[in-house]
Amino acid sequence: MMSDEHLLLKDAAGGDASALEALMSRYGSRVYRLAHGITRNSADAEEIVQDVFLQMVRKGGAFEGRAALGSWIYRVTTNVALNKRRGKRREVETSLEECLPAWEADGHRSGPRAFLVADWSGRPDAELLSGEARRILEEAIDRLPEHYRAVLILKDVEELTNEDVAASIGDSVSAVKTRLHRARMALRELLTRRLGPQT
Amino acid sequence: MMTCRDVNGLLVDYVDGALPPEVAAAVERHLASCEPCRAYLATYRKTRALGAQAARVEIPDEMRTRLRQFLLERAG
Numbered sequence: 531m532m533s534d535e536h537l538l539l540k541d542a543a544g545g546d547a548s549a550l551e552a553l554m555s556r557y558g559s560r561v562y563r564l565a566h567g568i569t570r571n572s573a574d575a576e577e578i579v580q581d582v583f584l585q586m587v588r589k590g591g592a593f594e595g596r597a598a599l600g601s602w603i604y605r606v607t608t609n610v611a612l613n614k615r616r617g618k619r620r621e622v623e624t625s626l627e628e629c630l631p632a633w634e635a636d637g638h639r640s641g642p643r644a645f646l647v648a649d650w651s652g653r654p655d656a657e658l659l660s661g662e663a664r665r666i667l668e669e670a671i672d673r674l675p676e677h678y679r680a681v682l683i684l685k686d687v688e689e690l691t692n693e694d695v696a697a698s699i700g701d702s703v704s705a706v707k708t709r710l711h712r713a714r715m716a717l718r719e720l721l722t723r724r725l726g727p728q729t
Numbered sequence: 730m731m732t733c734r735d736v737n738g739l740l741v742d743y744v745d746g747a748l749p750p751e752v753a754a755a756v757e758r759h760l761a762s763c764e765p766c767r768a769y770l771a772t773y774r775k776t777r778a779l780g781a782q783a784a785r786v787e788i789p790d791e792m793r794t795r796l797r798q799f800l801l802e803r804a805g
Contacts, residue, residue, distance in 0.1 A: 551797070558796065559786075562787070563786055563787075567784050576792050583796060584800065584803060587800060588803075631737060637735065638733050638734075639734075647765050647768045649768040650775070651775035655778070658779055659782055668783065671784070686777055686784075687781045687785050707742075710741055711740065714773060714777055718772050
């Protein structure tokens with residue numbers, strides 16, 4: 531039996547404007563967020579959204595519904611966005627390493643104590659999401675590799691399970707968890723370097 | 730006894746509430762006596778929340794309009 535979404539996709543593929551509207555309403559922002567999260571560019575994200583929805587319309591009739599439609603759409607979006615970024619990609623993996631915690635042989639984190647105990651988490655979101663702090667956050671997100679940003683969006687914004695993130699990007703659950711942790715650690719480190727020790 | 734590095738390696742599952750109870754309890758025993766790890770966890774959680782809020786964008790209305798037009802021209 532076809533799911534509601536499967537029927538919607540078939541109808542949209544057949545040129546039904548109301549089915550297309552329903553799909554856009556359900557998935558438009560989700561596709562845009564992921565595309566924008568990966569490319570960090572609004573014009574590129576728009577091209578990706580058009581491409582993904584066009585694939586839905588043209589190939590959606592062949593979607594067999596074995597996977598959840600959401601996962602299928604996220605997977606198409608991730609592939610299109612990463613392809614678009616190919617060639618533009620900056621090699622940031624090396625610089626990401628220096629944003630991860632360094633460890634002493636006994637398992638303690640390395641660094642000055644004032645930095646290690648810096649806790650800026652009590653600052654209001656409104657302050658951290660505006661002005662200089664917001665700029666620091668956006669720059670930190672820019673420094674992450676695209677695959678890491680994709681995982682952050684799917685897990686922390688769309689709130690998918692690790693298993694669903696893995697299905698959406700075609701990777702293993704352990705790879706998803708590793709990327710997620712490294713991405714959060716790198717962002718935390720960059721924020722703490724700028725916001726932390728003064729508090 | 731867990732080290733700070735052991736605790737750090739469990740944070741993804743810890744903040745998801747996905748650790749077995751005995752492992753979560755061991756993490757909490759470490760946190761109770763380790764100020765740097767408490768600060769790390771608090772800022773790790775805050776980072777997750779801030780990153781999510783910064784990325785929570787909606788498709789702009791004018792883009793949605795262009796997308797609708799683009800697709801209707803090609804559908805069917």
